[in-house]
Amino acid sequence: MSERTENPAPQKSQARTGWVSTVAVVLLLGLALAALAVVGGRSLPERIGPPVEEIAVEQVRMSPGRIDLTVRNAGPDPVRVAQVFVNDAFVDVRGGEQPIAPRRSTVLTLDYPWQEGQPYLVSMLTSTGLVIEHEIAAAVETPTGGRDLFAVMALLGAYVGIIPVVLGMLLLPVLRRIGKGAMCFLLAVTVGLLLFLAVDAVFEGLELGERSGGAFGGISLLALGAILAFLALTLVDRWLHHRAHAAGERGGTRLALMIAIGIGLHNLGEGLAIGSAYALGQLALGAALVIGFALHNTTEGLAIVSPLLASARPGVLRLLGLGLIAGAPAIAGAVLGAGVDNAELSLFLLGLGVGAIGQVVVQIAPALRGGEEREPGPVAAMDTTAVLGVAVGVAVMYATGLLVVA
Amino acid sequence: MRRDLMGEPSRRGFLAGGGALLGLGGAAVAARAGLSEAEPRTEQTGHGMYGAASHGGGANGPTFRIGSVVDHHANGFDPTDILRDFDYGTITKTGDGRTLREWEIASTDKELEVAPGVKFPAWVFNGRIPGPTLRCTEGDLLRITFTNGSQHPHTMHFHGIHPAEMDGTPGLGAGLIAPGQTAVYEFDAIPFGVHLYHCHVGPLAEHVARGMYGTFIVDPPQPRPAADELIMVQHGYNTTFDAEGNQLYAVNGIPFHYMHEPVRVKRGELVRIYLINVLEYDPINSFHIHGNFFDYYPTGTRLQPADYTDTIVQGQGQRGICELRFPYPGKFMFHAHKSEFAELGWMGFFEVT
Numbered sequence: 087m088s089e090r091t092e093n094p095a096p097q098k099s100q101a102r103t104g105w106v107s108t109v110a111v112v113l114l115l116g117l118a119l120a121a122l123a124v125v126g127g128r129s130l131p132e133r134i135g136p137p138v139e140e141i142a143v144e145q146v147r148m149s150p151g152r153i154d155l156t157v158r159n160a161g162p163d164p165v166r167v168a169q170v171f172v173n174d175a176f177v178d179v180r181g182g183e184q185p186i187a188p189r190r191s192t193v194l195t196l197d198y199p200w201q202e203g204q205p206y207l208v209s210m211l212t213s214t215g216l217v218i219e220h221e222i223a224a225a226v227e228t229p230t231g232g233r234d235l236f237a238v239m240a241l242l243g244a245y246v247g248i249i250p251v252v253l254g255m256l257l258l259p260v261l262r263r264i265g266k267g268a269m270c271f272l273l274a275v276t277v278g279l280l281l282f283l284a285v286d287a288v289f290e291g292l293e294l295g296e297r298s299g300g301a302f303g304g305i306s307l308l309a310l311g312a313i314l315a316f317l318a319l320t321l322v323d324r325w326l327h328h329r330a331h332a333a334g335e336r337g338g339t340r341l342a343l344m345i346a347i348g349i350g351l352h353n354l355g356e357g358l359a360i361g362s363a364y365a366l367g368q369l370a371l372g373a374a375l376v377i378g379f380a381l382h383n384t385t386e387g388l389a390i391v392s393p394l395l396a397s398a399r400p401g402v403l404r405l406l407g408l409g410l411i412a413g414a415p416a417i418a419g420a421v422l423g424a425g426v427d428n429a430e431l432s433l434f435l436l437g438l439g440v441g442a443i444g445q446v447v448v449q450i451a452p453a454l455r456g457g458e459e460r461e462p463g464p465v466a467a468m469d470t471t472a473v474l475g476v477a478v479g480v481a482v483m484y485a486t487g488l489l490v491v492a
Numbered sequence: 493m494r495r496d497l498m499g500e501p502s503r504r505g506f507l508a509g510g511g512a513l514l515g516l517g518g519a520a521v522a523a524r525a526g527l528s529e530a531e532p533r534t535e536q537t538g539h540g541m542y543g544a545a546s547h548g549g550g551a552n553g554p555t556f557r558i559g560s561v562v563d564h565h566a567n568g569f570d571p572t573d574i575l576r577d578f579d580y581g582t583i584t585k586t587g588d589g590r591t592l593r594e595w596e597i598a599s600t601d602k603e604l605e606v607a608p609g610v611k612f613p614a615w616v617f618n619g620r621i622p623g624p625t626l627r628c629t630e631g632d633l634l635r636i637t638f639t640n641g642s643q644h645p646h647t648m649h650f651h652g653i654h655p656a657e658m659d660g661t662p663g664l665g666a667g668l669i670a671p672g673q674t675a676v677y678e679f680d681a682i683p684f685g686v687h688l689y690h691c692h693v694g695p696l697a698e699h700v701a702r703g704m705y706g707t708f709i710v711d712p713p714q715p716r717p718a719a720d721e722l723i724m725v726q727h728g729y730n731t732t733f734d735a736e737g738n739q740l741y742a743v744n745g746i747p748f749h750y751m752h753e754p755v756r757v758k759r760g761e762l763v764r765i766y767l768i769n770v771l772e773y774d775p776i777n778s779f780h781i782h783g784n785f786f787d788y789y790p791t792g793t794r795l796q797p798a799d800y801t802d803t804i805v806q807g808q809g810q811r812g813i814c815e816l817r818f819p820y821p822g823k824f825m826f827h828a829h830k831s832e833f834a835e836l837g838w839m840g841f842f843e844v845t
Contacts, residue, residue: 177550215611
């Protein structure tokens with residue numbers, strides 16, 4: 087029998103049988119799952135033990151003689167807040183008369199003559215006698231989300247984000263004179279600085295994770311944000327690489343842009359923290375804060391321009407663009423933070439910053455290797471200058487961080 | 493109640509590098525409902541109307557959710573009735589002519605609504621907190637038949653002078669009374685005064701705190717002067733069972749009850765209050781009365797008052813008799829002068845007519 091190429095007909099039928107079997111398998115899976123849901127659920131005993139009652143306070147709004155708490159049921163069972171006492175005195179409550187279903191939220195309005203600056207412990211007594219506490223560290227009237235507030239936040243974001251970053255960039259001409267050997271050192275300083283920011287954000291996230299109810303994953307949101315940001319920046323980097331390759335550009339500009347994006351995502355979280363601290367009256371607005379942030383974030387500007395030392399002189403517009411990418415998210419974060427205080431959102435945004443920084447560090451790492459090869463490789467390949475640079479970066483970030491007083 | 497301090501000092505440093513502190517609480521962009529000043533509430537004289545609570549809220553003082561009350565019917569007892577509910581037992585004469593008083597007491601496990609919407613898995617004598625007020629005269633022979641209908645072993649331990657085997661203590665006499673078992677406690681009513689009884693099974697604090705206590709009054713051979721007599725048992729509920737203070741404080745079972753159902757007394761009439769403290773987990777309790785003073789007879793074992801005051805302190809198990817007349821009509825508060833207890837439910841009104 088001579089072998090021939092197959093007819094198209096059998097190919098079609100093969101494709102059809104393939105489809106049919108796929109559909110059959112999917113149907114079978116569906117049926118199995120349905121059967122499990124019906125039979126499996128019933129074959130297991132009821133959960134032992136008392137109902138699990140978890141409530142996360144997502145928002146506290148203070149107005150004269152009144153406290154509004156937005157609470158969410160973060161547990162698996164319905165929760166009914168029967169009564170509420172504040173600093174060991176029962177108070178009149180409105181809202182929450184009905185049990186709160188899992189993952190649902192409600193607003194409890196407390197009639198309580200609170201005093202400015204004092205701490206309050208709100209205790210929610212559930213129908214089973216459990217007490218769920220929420221601490222208000224220092225009572226302060228919640229600013230209403232008017233235009234003035236957002237103007238202040240935008241200004242603060244600009245002071246903290248854009249201006250320092252641009253200031254850092256102004257040092258570019260100075261840096262150019264110090265020669266090529268210093269570039270490696272500066273990049274290493276950048277890595278140290280970024281590592282410090284990332285570690286700090288993780289610690290912040292761990293603290294926040296304790297606060298969040300866990301209904302939406304708590305601390306795992308930090309990981310989610312970090313992974314997504316890392317992947318997103320990987321894609322951005324690939325795209326930039328292609329574009330740069332086509333245009334025949336040097337890699338310095340690309341790296342600068344990547345660092346700017348990474349720092350920008352980090353500044354989003356920083357802005358959020360500033361905004362919510364302001365809303366709580368926990369931010370000492372003043373020269374010390376602005377100067378502290380300026381010094382602190384000027385180093386971020388340096389970090390962005392350090393890859394540009396080797397390349398041609400960048401245009402002013404390009405530099406400004408990089409500064410905006412790195413700094414403007416602080417404004418968005420501050421405005422958002424002043425309006426919303428939600429541990430879950432904060433965790434996710436912090437995570438974005440961490441992931442972005444991680445990706446940027448991966449980008450810079452090859453430049454820290456001794457010798458000329460530009461392969462991505464282990465940290466062990468760093469030369470002495472690079473090691474020193476990283477250490478200096480961490481130290482500088484720590485020291486300038488101390489200047490920011492609240 | 494004791495509170496565990498969570499976290500750290502209120503005002504923390506603000507390290508910007510890592511996106512510094514996200515404080516507690518927050519701000520909202522949502523439109524505000526614009527309610528700010530607490531409206532002064534007019535005081536209604538609720539004539540025993542449930543839900544007619546008008547006291548409290550904001551600067552007017554502590555309160556449960558305005559308008560919320562417990563279901564006394566479902567609980568099977570009402571603090572207003574407990575005030576003047578004296579159980580003299582079944583009286584017969586013994587062969588030698590002594591008065592014999594007999595009571596049937598049963599313990600059960602019962603879920604009670606101890607605050608509006610809050611359920612408490614109580615252990616109770618005769619289905620109520622506090623348990624029945626047993627009253628007799630010095631020299632009577634007392635016989636209490638105790639049946640344990642609870643899932644847990646219990647006893648009845650009476651304060652007074654009696655033989656060891658009648659003490660209701662584990663290991664003595666009948667010892668622990670197991671679920672379903674019955675025991676008889678028999679002893680002489682001595683000395684006169686206001687006493688108490690409670691379960692004495694370990695863990696003792698929990699058995700008491702769950703609600704196993706009541707008043708035990710022994711009248712002197714010569715009766716005290718006629719008066720409007722009231723029982724007030726001070727106690728609390730540790731709803732979290734963490735043995736760290738209480739979440740609710742009360743007299744006669746339900747916190748804040750006498751705020752909206754005031755204790756009604758007549759102007760000029762002698763009022764005698766049998767005051768007991770069985771509060772667990774807090775070292776002391778106190779009793780303070782507004783606009784008046786009372787003669788205080790500690791434990792009621794002497795017929796001369798030891799003090800003329802408006803505030804007394806009682807440790808756990810301490811008790812006494814307060815005698816007073818109200819010269820003015822109107823509403824007068826009474827409450828723990830440990831203000832924390834007052835604001836967590838231990839407060840009420842006298843209404844003088």
